[in-house]
Structure formats: structure tokens, C-alpha cells
Amino acid sequence: MNADATSADKKPVNIALQGGGSHGAFTWGVLDRLLEDARLDIAAISGTSAGAMNAVALAHGWATNGAEGAREKLHDFWRAVARQGRFSPVRRMPWDVLWGNWSVENTPGYLWFDAFSRIFSPYSANPFNHNPLRDVVRAEIDFDLVRRCTGPKLFISATNVETGQLRVFETGEITLDTVMASACLPQIFQAVEIDGTPYWDGGYGGNPALYPFFYATPVEDVLLVQINPVEREGAPRSAREIQNRIDEITFNAAMLREFRAIAFVNELIESGQLERGQYRQIRMHRIDADEAFKDLSASSKVNAEWAFLEYLRDLGRSAADDWLAESYDDVGERASLDISGELAPGLAARPRKTTGARVRDFLATRKRPPSANHHRPRGEPTDSEPRR
DSSP, X not given: OOTTOOGGGOEEEEEEEOOOGGGHHHHHHHHHHHXXXXXXXXXXXXXXXXXXXXXXXXXXXHHHHHXXXXXXXXXXXXXXXXXXXXXOSOOXXXXXXXXXXXXXXXXXXXXXXXXXXXXXXXXXXXXXXXXXXXXXXXXXXXXXXXXXXXXXXXXXXXXXXXXXXXXXXXXGGOOHHHHHHHTOOTTTSOOEEETTEEEEEGGXXXXXXXXXXXXXXXXXXXXXXXXXXXXXXXXXXXXXXXXXXXXXXXXXXXXXXXXXXXXXXXXXXXXXXXXXXXXXXXXXXXXXXXXHHTTSOGGGGGOOOHHHHHHHHHHHHHHHHHHHHHHGGGTTTXXXXXXXXXXXXXXXXXXXXXXXXXXHHHHHXXXXXXXXXXXXXXXXXXXXXXXX
16 A cells, blocks of 8 residues: 555554664654655654654654655654754765675774763763754754644654653744754753753653553554664673663663563453553554664664664665564454563563564665765755755
């Protein structure tokens, strides 16, 4: 089915978008493919950090021209991110470009920036609180349109610095500061104040928050677009690997707690201890690319090159294609993600997920991803060309 699908044909779903820096371009690709397919009716979106930015870009575009407007605005937003990234001192070395290595962890700019952020707080290192991404979001997103959007409801998460509690901002409350608070990493940026309260990245309390769905919409299907792997085999050895794994565990902890709550309520409903009319049995679904992301270092989350963002977008579209082929029929009928299995202790407790055919094909053909201007779509600007 294509974009001509009527509302009656569509299956309602809530979508949860994780944060992860530049890796959020994978989510862009997923959303682009789902909007193009047009068989899902997106009732609500919960987003954190990069997920929040994808959410407001989608809402802005939706308010102007429905699904096609959302696809166009998502493209324009990430293109603007790439343009701003051209001025970043953290860029790949020539041999990394040659060998198709997207990581920047061994570049002088990244090494200096990483060491500097561990010694100096952003209040002393960045006293004027300059954030280039803020300029991009301000220029690309009309928040009056976002707040008036009659499409999907939005929920943006940020962490209250003073209480440590998660704050979820709903559609009518969303502003530039809301989105920047959701993406505020405290080692890099000063806390974002909203009504006198300081906020940090929402990933500490919910990456993303799922519970708003259960109160705000009657929809029982939740699709999680996951870009932070829950599992990694083996123990990290280097200081950087250890810190990266700590961050992954921290940013997934809240989500796993919500998984436990959902699994518990589902089991009580199935056993008859709770009435289905009073409680809803949530059906979880997931789109991820764990096998592809395991080869990307955490440093690639700050790589904003257009070639990399295109690569992630296309990877996201392939992952969405796999999910549509394998799990679309489950929506409205059964969960395609076994969250009880996700919570099982140890990797041996359940079979490992296999990579979808389309993602495998994509990785096989893009084993060494092309340079920025190779095989670009007709009319697509290069890094040196302005977009018309």
C-alpha cells in the first residue's frame, strides 16, 4: 500500500524515538520509510534528544503538508545539521575517509575536545553557552507550527537537574528550549532553564519515555526506534570503551524499567488478575540495527558529515523495510518484540536476533560507504552546494 491509503486502512501506532546524536539520522530514515509506506497512523510520538528533534521536525512538516511535508522537513533538518557540521573542528582524517571509517575518535579535534570536557565544566569552558545545534533548530523548526500541529501528539523528555525526575513536555508546551533541554549533555552544555528550572538530557530519565502513551492515547501498539544497543558481548577494556558502555547502560536503564512494568501488567491481564477493560495490554514492536551499529564507535555520534547522515538514513530505511515485511501484520494483533525475553538475564537466555534481509543487503553493498558526492540522488546538493 502507498500514500493513497485511506485513514480506515491505516493501523494506529505510537512511536518512541531514542536519542543518540548523529545516529538519530537512522531514525530519520525509519520515519521517512514509514511515512512513505503510509500504512501506519501515527497517534503520538515520544522523543528524547535527537529523537526529540526528529519529532518536532516531523510535526513541523506535518502541519504544512501532511506526511509529504514531514518527509521534506526531516530531510531539510538533517541537511542543515550537515551544513553546520562543516565548521566543526571534529572531522575525519583523510585516511578514515579513504577507508570508509566513520569514527572520529582518533582525530586531534576529538581527542582535544574529549579531554577538555573531562577537565573543565561547560560553565568555564563555554561561558557564552554557544551551541551550534541550537542555531540549526531555531532556523529549521517553527515551534508555533509544532504547537498547532493536529497530527501526532508529541511528548519531549528532559531531566530535572534539581530533583533528578523526568519531565515530559506535551505538544502545547514545546519550545526551542524544550528541545535543547532534551538534548543537553551536561559535560558539554550548560543546563537549559525553563521557567527557572534547570534541565539536562532526557535520556537520564527516559530514552524515550513510554508511559505518556498509556494515558494520552487509546492505542495499544508502541513502535520503538532503538539506536542504543541494550546488549554487547564481552567486557570493555579501554577507558573510552568503558565510559561508552556506561553511557549505553545509563541511557537504556529507564526504558528497561518501563519494559518491566509493561510485561508485569500484560502478564496480569493474561492471567485474568486484571480486567482488560480497565487496563490495556501493550503490544511492543521495535526497529533497530544492532548488527550495523555495533561497528560504529560512540565517537561517530558527533560526525555530522552529510555522507554519514545519508548512510544512516539509508540504513534506517532498510531496517524499516525489514520491519514492514516481517512485522507489519502483527500491529493490532500481537507484539513482535518479546519484552520478557529482553529482560531475561544473560545473553544465553534467548536466541540472538538476526539481521533483516534488507539491512544485510544494504551492508553488503555499502561495506565501504561512498564519499559525500558519490551516488547522490539527482538534484541533491553536495557539501559545497547550497540547497535550492
